[in-house]
Amino acid sequence: MPVSVGPYGQTQPxxxxxxxxxxxxxxxxxxxxxxxxxxxxxxxIGMRGRELMGGVGKTMLQSGGTFGTFMAIGMGIRC
Known part of the structure; x- marks a missing residue:
């Protein structure tokens, strides 16, 4: 499939x-x-201070990685 060029010379990703x-x-x-x-x-569950920050950071990385992987798979299917 040829790559279409926009009006200002940009190409699609x-x-x-x-x-x-x-x-x-x-x-x-x-x-x-x-x-x-x-x-x-x-x-x-009663976490405070450094323990709270570690727990929240771990949860953020886990959910970010999981959701990011599924979004990447979805975008790959659309290609």
Whole structure:
């Protein structure tokens, strides 16, 4: 399939760039969700201080990675 060129000479992103962008968008959304749910769950079980920050950070990275992976797979399917 030929790549179409826009009116100002830009080309459309290739498939790898789309998958990468899908991962980054999913990672950002997952980090935000992980911050909310992680903070709530860690406070609920009584974590405070450094332990709270570690627990919330771990939850943010896990949910960001998971959601980012699924978004990347979805963008890969659309290519």
């Amino acid at each position: 290739n498939c790898f760039d789309r998958v990468k962008m899908g991962f980054m968008m999913g990672f950002a959304v997952g980090m935000a969700a992980g911050a909310m749910f992680g903070t709530f769950s860690c406070l609920r």
